[in-house]
Amino acid sequence: MTDTAEKIDYSKTLYLPETDFPMRAGLPQKEPETVARWQQMGLYKKLRASAAGREKFVLHDGPPYANGNIHIGHALNKILKDVITRSFQMRGYDSNYVPGWDCHGLPIEWKIEEENYRSKGKSKPDLSEPAAMIEFRRECRAYAEKWIGIQGSEFQRLGIIGDFENPYLTMNFHAESRIAGELLKIAKSGQLYRGSKPVMWSVVERTALAEAEVEYADVDSDMIWVKFPVRFIVRDGAEAKFDLLDAAVVIWTTTPWTIPGNRAIAYSPKVAYGLYEVMAAENDFGPRPGEKLIFADNLAEEGFAKAKLQYKRLRDVTAAELGGMTCAHPLKGLGGGYEFPVPLLAGDHVTDDAGTGFVHTAPSHGREDFDVWMDHTRELEARGVETKIPFPVDDAGFYTADAPGFGPDRDGGAARVIDDHGKKGDANDAVIKALIAVGMLFARGRLKHSYPHSWRSKKPVIFRNTPQWFVYMDKDLADGTTLRSRALKAIDDTRFVPGAGQNRLRAMIEQRPDWVLSRQRAWGVPICVFVDEHGEVLKDDAVNQRILDAFDAEGADAWFAEGAKERFLGNEHDPAKWAQVMDILDVWFDSGSTHTFTLEDRPDLKWPADVYLEGSDQHRGWFHSSLLESAATRGRAPYNAVITHGFTMDEKGEKMSKSKGNVVSPQDVMKDAGADILRLWVMTTDYWEDQRLGKTIIQTNVDAYRKLRNTVRWMLGTLTHDKGEVIALADLPELERLMLHRLAELDQLVRESYDAFEFKRIARALIDFANVELSAFYFDVRKDALYCDAPSSLRRRSALHVIRNIFECMVTWLAPMLPFTTEEAWLSRNPAAVSVHLEQFPTIPAEWKNEALAEKWRKIRAVRTVVTGALEIERKDKRIGSSLEAAPVVHVADAELLKALEGQDFEEICITSGIVIDRTEGPADAFRLLEVPGVSVEPKLAEGTKCARSWRITTDVGSDPEYPDLSARDAAALRELAVQN
Template structure:
């Protein structure tokens, strides 16, 4: 051996460098369709059912999207979450299946057919009273829904959602329509279905009643008016006189002597002047302080005149006079609840034909937060108005007041003849714009001298979520499901009580639903409070719609003569209806001769067919009845008796939608909720937190994201977000997601490349492994519990955070870096190398399954690259069991301390690299001073140079010099950088004084020389 360094040999071919066909560039837009085709060839969904057979069943019942357009980013969020649920539950050891469904009936489709097939073409809509025209129109709607169902199915599948796509459920299937009819018949049989005349939200544009779930609130500017109702009651010397006519009653003795309320006016405030012709009462509150006020000064041109007396809530008087531009007034006296309760007023438009008394009714809904302290009460135009009016029905009759509710507005929002003086005026036009009714009423109030003030108010007002136009409250006969009526069986006896009801609780639909809510797991928990409040306060469920495309309320009725109807309860008739629907669909109801066909020998009894269709929320609320209870693959043995579970998963708006209607439908007919768990997610906003809209140009289409980056990027975005809140998406967020994906993919790729050199026969037992390998097994065991728990809790953000941190920080940035030298350069026989490969094999097996629910395409690609399987799939696996014996908390604590010291070394080396005193860390051999005894003990027996990826480390157990590098958060450790002595190994690139000691390999270390000999021996043997 001479002093001259011999020329170095290229040893790269002798290194165990990573080798894999798994590409660095994912190419997901091209690769994912190939994997989808592979899963189709394998029949993956059927095979998942086969491997899951016999396990506890976890059924995610699909909330049916509406089949009327391409999917949007909200759809993508929803379906991806559902797929992560079912895939993770399957891998947790359940039989977790997914049957997609579609909601196909209802106004949006009917509206689209009218627009595209008729309005755009200048054709008149068919006369739907003709049976042939009705059926033909319904067939147009069916074809439209079928088209979009196919489009959406392809788009959902492209997201990587695994399900029984060849056998979905739809509300328009004949079996579905038949069961929906059976379900409404059950409500007829248990006494909850009734026809009533109530104010409902009415869409003038769509000409149908709407449920609360079909309404959204938008800013709207309303005309506001303060209106005077002249008092007709006078209290004098304890007697009550009616100056407008005969004595009102003899209750005046309850009023204080001398309380004179005439001449005076009760003042109301309303944002709907058009409802004044429907006024029949004024509501007040006995809990509010009222006073009699007199105007002492006002402008001559005011509607408010000097000397006028007004009755107002004391708290609101100042504001009312300000609105009326009254400059001076005085309070004359208290007005007691007794005086109000026995009082009445004249209608402000009495001279136009409203010459009836307007009583004052005490109501809990009245407050003094805004307005006047009095509430204009038009029982045909508001829920609370209707309720207080009907509550006082007997009281009104006893006082000679008709409790009848007028029909002042028709279905097109024109005033009827029951609104004298205004017939033909319109509230809302067909275009959804304000009509001339408000102004006509305001003009009449001015002429009558009973308008005190007017204004305009911008506020939240109900709009149809389909037409986006304002709705009105309108009294009209509709079909309702009662919330507070005792539930009966078909024979009229009390129905069997659900086990969830307390012994003294009434057996009503509301009571059943509230009790059922408590038995359900709500994710997040706040969902329970939200739906409880909705159920506790909701009115009776209006289930009828005046449209054509849907399932009819398939019952027969007979008028009873008092405005109510009797419902036919005949099992034979009902069976014929259900059988016909199952064979021909709900079109059977509209065919010529349907009445006689279904009634049979009862056709001559005067029963009439109901032609209203059901609210589509009743359709979707009934889906459990023709899926979960019928399909063998969806039937579940649910708690408390069985181990299976059913989950519903939708956006948070479905607390008032599908969760709500499903709960009511199932509790009303089966006594319990149809689900055991309900998961809700937020809505998708842009990066700035704004709602997406085409006009803002901030819409993110899932189709475009998939085309550019792949579905796995969208899926990673979903699982990295907190779905319990509103999610944000946009170019920068997607870029960040793609960066995270790249890091995860590179980790998987390095694992695959390194495992190219793995041999099962060379596995190392845990007890024979170096401490670092045992540490990584401990981390796998720790992660296994955390990942399983997070998946079980549907906390996918936590799963993503755990695995991303582990793969990027603990594997790539620590373990892989530390072990690359041993993996690439150690001899074949090296225990460290073989132990590392063993750990990598265990790590890959877990990562590829833990990540599979989130990144199904990438993990399948990695699985195939590892196994070369022809007919296997990562998705057929369960999460691998991780031995509890791998857990070693003491070892983990030791390595926590080692890594603290390592951080100080890496910090010192970073400064050296920045100062260009070193290039690679292998050029360094720092002196590490450790004064902390606990940290010093942790380093005992550790090759710390290997851990720091340097060519040498000198440990000194002292404080170190003052100029040494330190980190404030690691006290007791100081590092003095230094260069490694010796020559650079031509194979491992370590700098060592041992290079050249093996005469056969003068340019490498003895370790590398041994590796070269073993490689040569293997080559010779092969």
């Protein structure tokens, strides 16, 4: 060995990776700095400028409610939206994201009442006074503004890029004017009407609720069976059967408080009924022996058992008999009321699945009750029955004078259904005691069942007849369509991801009642119409325009200002003849109208939107209200596609709740791990289903991220030595051409999956590509060439050329998903660049695709799998330290596999110092894998000396006298390096 050779530090002669891109990401510290950089450089505006003139792709943001810090559901939702808009932006579209907020509504009112009044012992102001109303609304506006600022910052911390300087807000003056304008369009077209119907009413919140504002929870309810004595039967020419006049029809209900509102009993002509006689009774109250009762045959045994009765069946009771039958109200005479007849009416909703086969019908307290009553109105009037629907319960849940004996005339005052805290009142007990007192209670019990609750207060609601403003679902709109038919057609014309959403929304539209718009609150856009004494809406374009102009300039507060009525009616209409409606619009109408003042009015967007994306609950919410509003005013949906995601559960699949202590907040995840970890979790879930999240799942994503980051880091380090040389495809070694083929395949998968919104498919493919095909195969194979080959080596230069392409593809493909990490990597590689997010996905040449080559290498890699499996055992048993110490004999009896190996440097592919290919089956004790038949491996030690530079064991070490401890390849490389230096 020469003196020169002794002094050489061979590690300094290698092209080892060098990069400032750290192994430890430090995302919680770096990400806020990146957000600040994006804001300072105006990245959003640069994106808009770079996309000017391109075809627009618009995802319209469903507005979150402005009243609290964001939760994990918000994070999931906004990340998905951000990935979509970024992916289209990087594929040649102008994909502008405009965030928005829902600002009106009850929750904000309640917060203002709590924080500004109740907590301070102050009374809520009298909102009938214009000045007080406007001041209260100003307080609500300020509260919403505060949370919009907070949530906006939290969304941007997630890496969301959008127009946060100019978001859309439903409380902006222009937005309020447009929302009011949409209402006035509906009113002018005759679709708006004031009606008295049973609506879901929140006693706690003192307002009507829409379907979208109701959820269901189990409650433990009273249930009662009640007797309605038969009093009259229409003979209809047949022989009278007077035995029924001594009988009673038995109904069953889980809402005893609705009995004072009863006006009819529904039966089904499809159900078999019988007349039964009580033979013996073992109860403290209820029917006595000799009483005759009418039941559905399938339910008689269960009912009589509940009342502890012995009975016998006397005869059939026909549908004709039931249809001509009238009963007395069970509370007849109480408080001087209930003297009216109770007719039996045929109803399609009646079954013999539960109860008695008869349905107690209180048209004030149920949709089906109301419908069956209205369907029989003419018939009832012909029979002399009063068809006016009563108002037995007021807005506070108290009985009114329409419930004699339970209302204001009752000793101790009116009974109450639900109190201000959502607790059960005394109405049920009062009704049950009254029924026992008059001998009309058949039986009683308790039942746990699903019951509607307010989505916001989480308290039970009641069905209550009250005057409200509605939009017709089935009125002919003068073009042969109805709102329902328009909406159903729009659903058929819309793409749904996943597809099941289409059936879900269709079922809701098919079954829904007329759309109730009115709310009895203060903070929102008013139902800005005038009505005459007959309830007819004023339709005057000049009046409407004055209203809209005022709202645009002053906001909807103008409606509540002193003198507003006279101002808007002008000189053309007598204020004494017109009443100003003071109800406000349901906030779902607000959010359902956002497409008008956002998509239509902003030149940087377009109508309709390409995509709406929200949680699956929005089939009854935003998707639903947007569809109805747009169908009512434009005849179609405001979207071309609807994407839904599920809800986030804890790691056990249980719903997150503060009481359980299992809530995972996005703020905590970002503080501990970083937003990109949260985004990676979103990208690797089946987001359209319910997902799970917790410490273990977060750690799994941290581990996956770390491997991915290290792959990117190694590429950056290796590309430090890249000169940017482009090697012609024909000149590349097969292995490099194989990797370009894989990029072509991945490019197709990535683009198709972004189009299909299948992000998990992309994330899984790229993670597997990085871990399995790059780190564990291609990079591993090429490290020797990249580190040790001479500067002029085509193999080394080709590898750099391909790694450069892999890096550019991987980082840009991942940029929509992991915006912080990819930005850091891109700027590390290209310090003069502005941002990776201003780049486009690389255009992949068609000639990179080479299926024949890929098939050949599938065979080569199959043989390699057997070799690596054999060497792993040798390493485990410590017969070798690394694969470079081996020179196995590979027996390949399969002709196709042998052909694939021809001309290959298989020892380099297997990372060994030598290899022998044998065409025989190999000895019985050779290593084999069942999945690769025809291949076996005999592990052998490499012969020769270990090269001090490359660590390969070869027989030509020392062949160059100037470098006696190097192989010939490494000695030549050093000589070339010396010349260059």
